[in-house]
Amino acid sequence: MNILVCVKQIPDPATPGELDSDSSLKREGKLILDESDSYGVEMALQLVEAAGGGAVSLFSMAPNEETSGLRTALAMGAEKAILVSDDALAGTDALGTAKVIAKAVERVGEVDLVMTATESTDGYTGTVPAQVAELLGWPSLTFARHIEISDGSVTIQRQTEAGYDTVTCGLPAVVSVTAGVVEPRYPSFKGIMAAKSKPLDVVKAGDLGLAAEQLGWAGARQEVSSVEPAPERQAGEKIEDEGDAHERIVSFLEDLKII
Numbered sequence: 001m002n003i004l005v006c007v008k009q010i011p012d013p014a015t016p017g018e019l020d021s022d023s024s025l026k027r028e029g030k031l032i033l034d035e036s037d038s039y040g041v042e043m044a045l046q047l048v049e050a051a052g053g054g055a056v057s058l059f060s061m062a063p064n065e066e067t068s069g070l071r072t073a074l075a076m077g078a079e080k081a082i083l084v085s086d087d088a089l090a091g092t093d094a095l096g097t098a099k100v101i102a103k104a105v106e107r108v109g110e111v112d113l114v115m116t117a118t119e120s121t122d123g124y125t126g127t128v129p130a131q132v133a134e135l136l137g138w139p140s141l142t143f144a145r146h147i148e149i150s151d152g153s154v155t156i157q158r159q160t161e162a163g164y165d166t167v168t169c170g171l172p173a174v175v176s177v178t179a180g181v182v183e184p185r186y187p188s189f190k191g192i193m194a195a196k197s198k199p200l201d202v203v204k205a206g207d208l209g210l211a212a213e214q215l216g217w218a219g220a221r222q223e224v225s226s227v228e229p230a231p232e233r234q235a236g237e238k239i240e241d242e243g244d245a246h247e248r249i250v251s252f253l254e255d256l257k258i259i
């Protein structure tokens with residue numbers, strides 16, 4: 001069982017993000033493993049352990065040959081990683097990112113399962129996983145909260161508002177994993193030391209056979225037209241109980257279509 005987990009390396013969400021003049025997020029300095037992707041790494045490690053063989057590989061596309069987030073995932077137990085880092089990728093949109101991932105899957109070879117989060121923390125279009133599946137011509141299973149592999153097929157519990165659906169397809173496939181469904185392991189000291197010498201293949205877009213006009217600002221079909229600060233939270237409505245508070249709360253929730 002060979003699994004490739006896509007891990008996005010993002011600016012630390014604990015510090016306020018800054019935008020460039022073109023409205024893209026500044027991604028200078030250290031980037032960390034997106035917490036959303038730590039669940040996919042953990043699930044992949046558990047699946048390979050359960051299968052009794054195979055490997056977990058990592059993919060990341062990031063500027064400045066940044067590897068800090070990848071090293072965290074390697075320290076958790078992944079075996080090796082491929083990083084695509086290239087100035088020509090500046091401005092690459094979600095579809096361009098999916099094209100890079102699909103080509104990286106071909107380069108890694110013998111991949112049974114590609115795993116992603118359902119959406120990243122900093123960009124969160126949530127469109128990359130389905131685009132990767134389409135480009136590879138593989139089935140796409142989404143919002144997985146539990147995954148099982150057996151006899152050349154993958155079965156997931158697909159999270160829904162009411163509970164979950166059970167969905168099965170043949171391998172290879174692309175599965176996106178819902179956040180918070182497993183407890184990602186902390187890298188041990190031994191894991192952190194071992195991660196320093198694990199194989200990390202750093203490649204350019206051209207090494208994957210991608211033409212410059214497919215990528216970057218030139219290839220982007222999405223455009224950030226404007227960016228507005230999020231509106232301030234409005235003051236809430238205070239309900240004094242004069243014997244009818246329950247009715248007013250029900251009416252308030254009905255107006256919001258919550259009940």
Ligand SMILES: Cc1cc2nc3c(=O)[nH]c(=O)nc-3n(C[C@H](O)[C@H](O)[C@H](O)COP(=O)(O)OP(=O)(O)OC[C@H]3O[C@@H](n4cnc5c(N)ncnc54)[C@H](O)[C@@H]3O)c2cc1C
Nearest residue numbers: 006061091092093094116117119120123124125126127128
């Ligand atoms: C017009 C435009 C210009 C942009 N310019 C830049 C730029 O100059 N520099 C820049 O850094 N970003 C740029 N971005 C953002 C970047 O391209 C997005 O990260 C990318 O489009 C992926 O979208 P997402 O994060 O919304 O993916 P989602 O669909 O929300 O991500 C789902 C999952 O896909 C996987 N995934 C997504 N992106 C990556 C990745 N990079 N590596 C590994 N796995 C990944 C992860 O598992 C992730 O959790 C730009 C975006 C747009 C729309």
